[in-house]
Amino acid sequence: MNLFLTEEQRMIQEMARDFAEKELKPRAAEVDSTSRLSLSVLKAMADLGMMGMNIPSEYGGSQSGVVSYSLAMTEIGKGCPSTAVTMAVTNMVAEVIAAFGSEEQRTQHIPRICRGEYPSGAFALTESTAGSDPSAMKSEAKRWGDEYVLKGSKTFITSGDFAGIFVVWAKTDKDTGARGISAFLVEQGTTGFKIGRNEEKMGQRGSPTNEIAIEDCRLPRNALLGQEGEGFKIAMMALDGGRIGIGSLAVGIGLAAIDYATHYAKSRIQFGKPISSFQAIQGMIADSFTELEASRLLVLRAAYLKEKGVRFTREASMGKLMASETANRVCYRALQILGGYGYIREYPLERYARDCRVTTLYEGTSEIQRLVIAREMLGVDNV
Ligand code: CAA
Numbered sequence: 001m002n003l004f005l006t007e008e009q010r011m012i013q014e015m016a017r018d019f020a021e022k023e024l025k026p027r028a029a030e031v032d033s034t035s036r037l038s039l040s041v042l043k044a045m046a047d048l049g050m051m052g053m054n055i056p057s058e059y060g061g062s063q064s065g066v067v068s069y070s071l072a073m074t075e076i077g078k079g080c081p082s083t084a085v086t087m088a089v090t091n092m093v094a095e096v097i098a099a100f101g102s103e104e105q106r107t108q109h110i111p112r113i114c115r116g117e118y119p120s121g122a123f124a125l126t127e128s129t130a131g132s133d134p135s136a137m138k139s140e141a142k143r144w145g146d147e148y149v150l151k152g153s154k155t156f157i158t159s160g161d162f163a164g165i166f167v168v169w170a171k172t173d174k175d176t177g178a179r180g181i182s183a184f185l186v187e188q189g190t191t192g193f194k195i196g197r198n199e200e201k202m203g204q205r206g207s208p209t210n211e212i213a214i215e216d217c218r219l220p221r222n223a224l225l226g227q228e229g230e231g232f233k234i235a236m237m238a239l240d241g242g243r244i245g246i247g248s249l250a251v252g253i254g255l256a257a258i259d260y261a262t263h264y265a266k267s268r269i270q271f272g273k274p275i276s277s278f279q280a281i282q283g284m285i286a287d288s289f290t291e292l293e294a295s296r297l298l299v300l301r302a303a304y305l306k307e308k309g310v311r312f313t314r315e316a317s318m319g320k321l322m323a324s325e326t327a328n329r330v331c332y333r334a335l336q337i338l339g340g341y342g343y344i345r346e347y348p349l350e351r352y353a354r355d356c357r358v359t360t361l362y363e364g365t366s367e368i369q370r371l372v373i374a375r376e377m378l379g380v381d382n383v
Pocket of ligand 1 (some may be wrong): 178237368
């Protein structure tokens with residue numbers, strides 16, 4: 001395995017780093033305090049090819065590959081996690097349509113995602129009583145002549161406020177568990193598809209997280225994504241890829257936090273010396289960079305396998321688990337290095353710690369990642 005980046009991968013990483021430094025980092029505190037990210041920034045990211053990174057060029061994607069996507073996501077995550085999660089979900093939606101959509105669905109929606117005509121995509125799987133266990137969902141889709149009629153509700157839907165296109169899961173057969181779930185493409189503004197409350201969150205506050213009420217929502221037959229009953233597998237396969245994105249994002253937040261704390265430690269004088277000269281602080285810095293580097297390599301390995309077309313379910317869960325848990329630990333260490341300054345709004349550490357917290361929750365909690373990994377290691381029947 002080659003651990004060196006290609007010239008193209010390095011260029012994409014630098015492009016994303018530059019964009020994050022200039023366009024995202026200076027506004028990240030404002031995005032947090034106003035709970036609003038900039039749609040024009042999302043459009044600029046689409047123009048740079050960041051909204052369809054693993055999409056073939058014939059559909060308007062930049063076809064940069066999964067490793068480049070992971071590298072870019074880490075850089076965007078350093079600059080603004082709210083923007084990064086929007087990019088992650090948008091790429092995931094573009095990819096799911098590319099993988100399972102009909103040619104008509106691909107040509108209708110993917111170029112609009114890649115060009116930024118849809119500010120983002122959204123992944124409407126979770127319900128209030130079906131989070132870790134999506135097969136318990138209650139939303140239903142009934143076939144009625146040439147239409148499907150959807151009813152139900154969704155909870156915690158990232159980008160619900162402004163997404164142009166939603167992948168929505170509902171049961172087409174209530175009696176067959178996961179095999180009775182189907183996926184549909186629903187455009188923003190469709191009658192009966194009502195975007196509700198934007199949750200007040202601890203972190204990643206610029207990224208809206210909405211409830212959705214679905215009442216008598218009539219969709220043409222060709223809104224079905226893939227085959228009837230294939231929805232659960234579509235969701236699982238999309239989440240495998242999504243977890244690479246969230247792992248990469250978490251590494252970015254952790255790096256931003258420890259970078260800041262490292263610079264601070266060199267200039268903060270106590271007992272007549274910079275605190276970076278004390279071994280207790282050096283240990284925290286050394287452990288943080290080491291653990292983040294290990295996480296980054298694990299996530300990149302999952303990205304590499306996905307790029308090569310090899311099954312990567314276990315590696316994606318390992319990467320997401322390790323990166324999100326590590327980044328949370330690193331954010332708290334970095335905050336500790338700043339002492340009282342880490343706890344006040346004037347400095348970014350409390351924001352990094354808040355923004356990082358959700359990475360062990362969304363796209364599968366750490367407990368779900370462990371379940372996936374254990375099943376893969378033991379064989380599902382032995383768990
Ligand atoms: N790839 C392909 N197929 C898969 C799969 C995978 N990774 N995982 C499971 N399947 C298939 C199984 O093979 C099985 O198929 P058959 O019926 O043909 O045998 C079917 O799916 C059902 O599988 P399981 O019996 O394993 O399903 P389960 O109910 O036990 O659940 C789970 C497995 C891993 C716990 C899964 O429910 C899960 O991942 N839960 C977490 C959900 C999650 O991550 N939600 C996040 C919401 S989206 C989000 O956060 C996005 C955002 O906005 C930021």
